[in-house]
Amino acid sequence: MNEVLSVKGLGKSFKNTRVVKNIDFDVHKGEIMAVLGPNGAGKSTTIRSIMGILLPDEGSVTFHNHDQDGVPRHKIGYLPEERGLYKKVKVMDILLYFAELKDYPLDRAKERALEYLKKFDLEGKENVSVDELSKGMGQKVQFIGSVIHEPELLILDEPFSGLDPVSQEVFKQEIKDLAKKGTAILLSSHQMNLVEEMCDRLFLIHRGQKVVYGSMDEVKEQYAxxxxxxxxxxxxxxxxxxxxxxxxxxxxxxxxxxxxxxxxxxxxxxxxxxxxxxxxxxxxxISLHEIFVDIATDRSLAQEAGVVDAK
Known part of the structure; x- marks a missing residue:
């Protein structure tokens, strides 16, 4: 399988606090990999290190096994948990701005933006300012901004937050379609039912360390x-x-x-x-939700089963 992202020995401290320790995982072309963990487990630090927002103290983040460390910015798409759209800017203008930041052709970006607006039931909203949109509509626009430049690696942090059930289904299908087309997707979510339904493999971090890593079938066999x-x-x-x-x-x-x-x-x-x-x-x-709760609350499950490690 074609490896798009490889994280090896990642470590990061803030002052005297060790936040992540010796993190290892990879993401393959066309797969959806879940990054899970309770609040404060080290997920955000790991994601920001991959993005190049933070510099890790140890370890490496490599893209397509190239020698250089980090992921080229035009090859990566990012939907952050904390949304950030300029409220007084028109929808099309902000989407084209995101594309320009990634050095993506603007004529193609406009074409893709119109396609996505139609797909997400936002047709005719291209000249509406962001502050006129509902929370769910704004979420859709932010998602479009994260994929408009056709990234090879897409990081989605709580992508279903604020969406109604119908919009969740649209997002789920689009994420699956992107994976089928070859996009490597790293997905972080607390909605375990959606993770269990969508993801091929998962990486669960607790107290800055890897506790579960493997395919959904491997995890189910070991824990469920x-x-x-x-x-x-x-x-x-x-x-x-x-x-x-x-x-x-x-x-x-x-x-x-x-x-x-x-x-x-x-x-x-x-x-x-x-x-x-x-x-x-x-x-x-038992469900992935129950596995997550058992580990996050330090029940005996993790200690009894040990770490599930992907082959």
Whole structure:
């Protein structure tokens, strides 16, 4: 697979505080890579180091395995978490300004801007000033500005923030389409359901260090044990005695049984006690959201499984 971005041994400190430590990952052409972590984990520092906004104390950021350190500015697109559009400027003017900053031909930029405005249901808004747009519309304009110059590497920081469900679907499809066309995409989001749906691989950072790195399938295999959800009035102590149940969570008449990694679901269900009150039962794997929470809150999951490392 064609490697577009390679981050090796990245480290950064602010005064006496070590913010990121020995960070390693890569991003390939045509893939969507998630960069995840709780607030303060070091995600923003990592992204800013890739962007060249910050200079790391150690390590390297290389583009297409070239000798020079860093990513050429005209090859990278960036949608920041904190939006920044000039409010009194017309939509088309600001999009052409973004293109000019990347040395992109303005006639082609105008053509692409009109195509995107139509695609994002903003047709006819090219001469409207930014301060007349809703928050969601402004988000769409900022997204267009990040891709108008056809970047090879696109960094999206909380791209779905402020969008209604319909606009989220449009963004999701566009991000997937860009990846299919060969754009390498680095996506940071706290919306784990969207990450799980869209991303090919993920890198999870906690306290400045890598804790999970691999394909979604690798992470699921390593972390995502089965859980059984039972609707019914059942005594917690009885549920905890069931073979291969590692922990039980209860709320009202809903019990969630977290099962051991070696469980064979079809056999396990057969040995459930006959006196259980089962109004409804379902078995599925724990979600990426639950994996994230377990690691971010320092539960035993990360220590038990160790680091998932991509091959």
């Amino acid at each position: 044990n089965f859980k059984c959800t039972i609707h019914g009035d059942n005594d917690r102590s009885m549920l905890e005695k069931i073979d291969q149940v590692e922990r039980v969570e209860q709320k009202d008449d809903i019990s969630i049984l977290y099962l051991s990694s070696d469980v064979v679901v079809s056999d396990w269900i057969k040995q459930l006690p006959s006196n259980l009150d089962i109004q409804e039962l379902s078995v599925d794997r």
